[in-house]
Amino acid sequence: MDLERSGREIRNLVLNAHRLDDGDEDHVRLLLAVSDVTDARAAAKQKDDLVREKAILLQEVQHRVANSLQIIASVLMQSARKVQSEEARGHLHDAHHRVMSIAAVQRQLATSSLGEVALGPYFKQLCESLGASMIHDHKRLSIAVTVDDSVVNADRSVSLGLIVTELVINALKHAFPGHRHGAISVDYHSEGASWSLSVTDDGVGMPTGSRAPKPGLGTGIVEALARQLAGEILITDAAPGTAISIVHDVKATVGQDLPAAA
Amino acid sequence: MPKPKAIVLVVEDNPIIRMGAVDLVIAAGFEALEASDATEAIKVLESRPDIHLVFTDVNMPGSMDGIKLAHYIADRWPPVKLIVASGQTVIEESQLPLGARFFRKPYDDGSIVQAMTAMLFAGTNDSTGVTHVGR
Numbered sequence: 001m002d003l004e005r006s007g008r009e010i011r012n013l014v015l016n017a018h019r020l021d022d023g024d025e026d027h028v029r030l031l032l033a034v035s036d037v038t039d040a041r042a043a044a045k046q047k048d049d050l051v052r053e054k055a056i057l058l059q060e061v062q063h064r065v066a067n068s069l070q071i072i073a074s075v076l077m078q079s080a081r082k083v084q085s086e087e088a089r090g091h092l093h094d095a096h097h098r099v100m101s102i103a104a105v106q107r108q109l110a111t112s113s114l115g116e117v118a119l120g121p122y123f124k125q126l127c128e129s130l131g132a133s134m135i136h137d138h139k140r141l142s143i144a145v146t147v148d149d150s151v152v153n154a155d156r157s158v159s160l161g162l163i164v165t166e167l168v169i170n171a172l173k174h175a176f177p178g179h180r181h182g183a184i185s186v187d188y189h190s191e192g193a194s195w196s197l198s199v200t201d202d203g204v205g206m207p208t209g210s211r212a213p214k215p216g217l218g219t220g221i222v223e224a225l226a227r228q229l230a231g232e233i234l235i236t237d238a239a240p241g242t243a244i245s246i247v248h249d250v251k252a253t254v255g256q257d258l259p260a261a262a
Numbered sequence: 263m264p265k266p267k268a269i270v271l272v273v274e275d276n277p278i279i280r281m282g283a284v285d286l287v288i289a290a291g292f293e294a295l296e297a298s299d300a301t302e303a304i305k306v307l308e309s310r311p312d313i314h315l316v317f318t319d320v321n322m323p324g325s326m327d328g329i330k331l332a333h334y335i336a337d338r339w340p341p342v343k344l345i346v347a348s349g350q351t352v353i354e355e356s357q358l359p360l361g362a363r364f365f366r367k368p369y370d371d372g373s374i375v376q377a378m379t380a381m382l383f384a385g386t387n388d389s390t391g392v393t394h395v396g397r
Binding site: 059069072077 | 278281282283285289349366367368369370372
């Protein structure tokens, strides 16, 4: 009930009455508890308001980020459609894929509350979007994603997502020349602090020696991000095709980390 | 005589995104019209009864956002197909008129073109006379 007194603020009271049953039916006794919950209610309301305000702000920020990424994506796609050179067009499409890869993280983050990203759904979304824009014949080429239930923070997810983007783009571009059929698989699994990310294709394999192409921006991006994540890049002949793995093995690197901590 | 192209109205307040959307519509082989808010879009629709599809943003200045605009169009011009795009995460296709498609920003141009083509193709069966002009 609300307690109203002239000249004073209304107080919110909670009344709680219990009948005391002590077997004496002629003299019924009641226990009446009165609590003043005015301050507690005001504090709870303020907290609710703050939580609501924070959620609205967060939505607003996510909306702005999405819009900004849309502006970048729109500009890149317009230049890709306008340029005459096939090579320049390829580079602009790659840049667009990189932006969309980061946008996919934003989407995953928007649905999580802790700033953490589940890699399984993220990599699936990423590869679906890469496949949608780069694979024209889905009977010829496919991408499979096998990821355990690993969850990582936003920064790591951006780095891992960009590595996947670069390696998948690279495989789609170079592993299946002509009308060669093939499959790409993206795998990630972790155990304790150790983890391994690999992108494997069953294509023509990488040319070696003097026929090896000069490393491009994609290679540079993968190397820089692998270093940041303390991962080692392993390239193996999957016969047929190529497997590229980024591996962080805690047992192998323990001890090496210590001197570097100075 | 070449067959008439499908006509798509792009509604978007951000000039760069609108430019990009108009460009993707033209590159897909359709004809593009543009508006920067719901009021302008309704004016264009009133003057051009030959519009087949409206591709609209959600957050725009003015009294009507893209979702309200979509419902308004569905009521007043039922044959017009609708594609809605927004960076807001809270929107779902269930908030839109039946048959409308929703895409989250940043959208992939290829997916939008695919959706437009599919929706305009579906329209050929109910005598709107739309012809797909290839991608």
